[in-house]
Structures are given as C-alpha cells and as structure tokens.
Amino acid sequence: EPEVTQTPSHQVTQMGQEVILRCVPISNHLYFYWYRQILGQKVEFLVSFYNNEISEKSEIFDDQFSVERPDGSNFTLKIRSTKLEDSAMYFCASRANRYEQYFGPGTRLTVT
C-alpha cells in the first residue's frame, strides 16, 4: 500500500541554523500539507500546497518558513533560522481529491 514517507525521523539542530525536512507524498496525490505537534499539544496546521503554490498558511507559518516541491516527488519544509520554540514533531500529509489526508510518520525536530 502506498504511503507518505518523511526523512529524517529525528533532526537535532542548533538555534539559528537552517533545517530542511523532507517528505515524499503518495505519487498520484495533488494536495500537500505540513502540520506540527509541539510536545503535549495538539496537531496544528502550518501550510497547504497545490499546483506548485501555497494555497493557505497559518499564522505560525511566518517568513522563516518556506515550502517547495523541487522535483515532482519531494515536498520540503525549510526553516531558515530555527528557534527553540520550533522544536516539535512535523508531519507531512497528502491527498488525492476530497476528504482524507494520509500522514507520514513525522520528523522530530529538536532545537538546542
């Protein structure tokens, strides 16, 4: 069964460094998302992406964040200058048409 994959599973970085989180969505899906879950809190929407552009972003998704689909298979989330409060589990999701989104296993980002 096709699935969403994410790499790395765990990323440790120092404050102020740039990180890139990578996702490979399911191949025939058209809509892509990033969510995050700070430890002990609920899952929050960050950004949605369709037709090679951002379709919606949350207040969390400020100028430090960017997304890209560089090669038609990968979908990346870049954080330009990480802060301690960026420490969280980041989930990528994709969907084909209406309704269900399929989630990857997540990347745990730890900023020290």
Next chain:
Amino acid sequence: AQSVTQLDSHVSVSEGTPVLLRCNYSSSYSPSLFWYVQHPNKGLQLLLKYTSAATLVKGINGFEAEFKKSETSFHLTKPSAHMSDAAEYFCVVSDPRGNEKLTFGTGTRLTIIP
C-alpha cells in the same frame, strides 16, 4: 471558523469492555469529520471518516462513530477494547472550502487495563 472539542483527555477501560471517546465540533459549513489514531512513536493513521453520507460510520479495527447534527457530536465507539487499542485518538474537522485543512482536537489518550 471551525473547532473540535474532545471532552476527555484520558480514558481508561478494561480489556473486553466498551470504549467511548467523545467529540463535539463547531463548523460554519457542512463538516467532514475524522478520527485519527496515533500509536506511540508512530504517525497518524485514519480510523474513519464522515463525509455527509451515512451518519453511522464504520472504520478499521472495529471502531465506529455516529454523526449527530442536532448534538454537534461525533463520538467514537468500540464494543470491546483490545490491548492494541491503547493510543492517542484525535477527532478532526476539515474545512471544506478548497484546500480542506484539518483542525485537530486536543486528543484523548486511551489506556487499556488488562
């Protein structure tokens, strides 16, 4: 705007007894509703979805949920709990306007007592 309220942060049941996880929603539109499950150190797995068809929705692993518009509820049930059901459960509502971003509840941690 839409939101989801999960009334219990933690539920404990004995193995073999029924499970009830409660969820109430608020939405300005006809909602699509989902339950996702997250096992320890795992990703989010879709259990079931309601998308304006039948109000009683059956999902994987014996779970089901009933959409009750009059009560704005979408409670998750299972007749008989299994040890493998121990996990975090999220009630989720979808924004139907185009990109369908998901709004999650705070989650309910289900513990199964042997």
